[in-house]
Structure formats: C-alpha cells, structure tokens
Amino acid sequence: xxxxxxxxxxxxxxxxxxxxxxxxxxxxxxxxxxxxxxxxxxxxxxxxxxxxxxxxxxxxxxxxxxxxxxxxxxxxxxxxxxxxxxxxxxxxxxxxxxxxxxxxxxxxxxxxxxx
Numbered sequence: 121x122x123x124x125x126x127x128x129x130x131x132x133x134x135x136x137x138x139x140x141x142x143x144x145x146x147x148x149x150x151x152x153x154x155x156x157x158x159x160x161x162x163x164x165x166x167x168x169x170x171x172x173x174x175x176x177x178x179x180x181x182x183x184x185x186x187x188x189x190x191x192x193x194x195x196x197x198x199x200x201x202x203x204x205x206x207x208x209x210x211x212x213x214x215x216x217x218x219x220x221x222x223x224x225x226x227x228x229x230x231x232x233x234x235x
Contacts, residue, residue, distance in 0.1 A: 122146060122224040124215045129229030132205055136233075140200040142215030142226060148196050149173060151219040156189065156200045158211035158231075165214070169200060183209075205233045 123145035132138050144151060155170035169179045169189035177189050188201045202209065210233050215226035 122151060122217045122219050124217055124224055124226035126213070126215045126226040126229040129213060129231045131232045131234060134206050134233055134235045136205050137201070137203040138205065138231060139202070140213055140215075140229060140231075142198045142200075144196045144198070144217060146196065148191060148193060148198065151217050153216075153218040154191070154198045155216040156198075157214045157216055158209075159214070159228075160208075160211040163211075168213070170216075171198060202231070205231075207233050207235045209233050 125143045126140060128138060128140040151173060153170060153172050156168040157165050158168050159165040167180055168183055169187055171177045171189050171191060179187055186204045191198045210231060212228040212230050214228045217224040
C-alpha cells in the first residue's frame with residue numbers, strides 16, 4: 121500500500137512558478153515509478169513527468185524546458201518544479217505511484233494560471 125499526499129498547488133500569474141510536492145508513505149526506493157499527471161476540465165488525464173526508482177526521468181513535450189521532476193530520497197518526496205506557467209497549464213495535478221504491481225493516486229491539487 122502507498123499513500124500519496126500532494127501539496128503546493130494554487131493560483132499563479134502567467135509566467136510564474138510553482139513547486140508541487142508528493143510525499144509517499146513509504147520509501148520511494150520501494151516504488152518502481154512515480155509521476156505527475158494532470159487533468160484539465162473537459163480533457164483526459166495526461167502524463168506530465170515521471171521518475172523511476174533508478175532516477176531516470178521523462179517529461180512531456182508540452183512542458184519540456186519548463187517543468188522538472190526530482191526527488192528527495194530522505195523525505196520520500198517527489199517534486200514537480202514548474203516555471204514559465206501559462207493558462208494551458210491550468211489543471212488538477214495528480215501524483216501517481218506504481219508499486220507491487222498496483223497503481224496508486226494522490227487526491228490531486230489544483231493549479232490555476234491567470235493570464
């Protein structure tokens with residue numbers, strides 16, 4: 121079992137930055153893959169960025185160069201650093217974990233970018 125607790129969402133002006141946090145209830149070294157997804161109103165949930173237990177990362181083309189995923193092993197936390205935000209980044213952001221053959225989701229955190 122993995123519980124995921126997200127934080128860091130909010131309202132930001134276009135061009136601004138935010139950092140999202142996802143704290144896992146157990147060692148992230150026991151989790152095969154963690155990621156951030158987002159879902160905008162009327163759209164499907166989409167992958168934003170992911171990091172594997174080995175530390176390999178990938179980022180969606182739509183946010184490449186603006187978003188970075190990284191982790192703090194000691195805190196069992198994965199972060200999503202977002203910069204140069206624009207209105208298209210407005211969405212609910214969800215933390216994802218794949219461990220023990222199962223998928224786990226956080227409760228989501230709202231990010232709203234005002235233009």
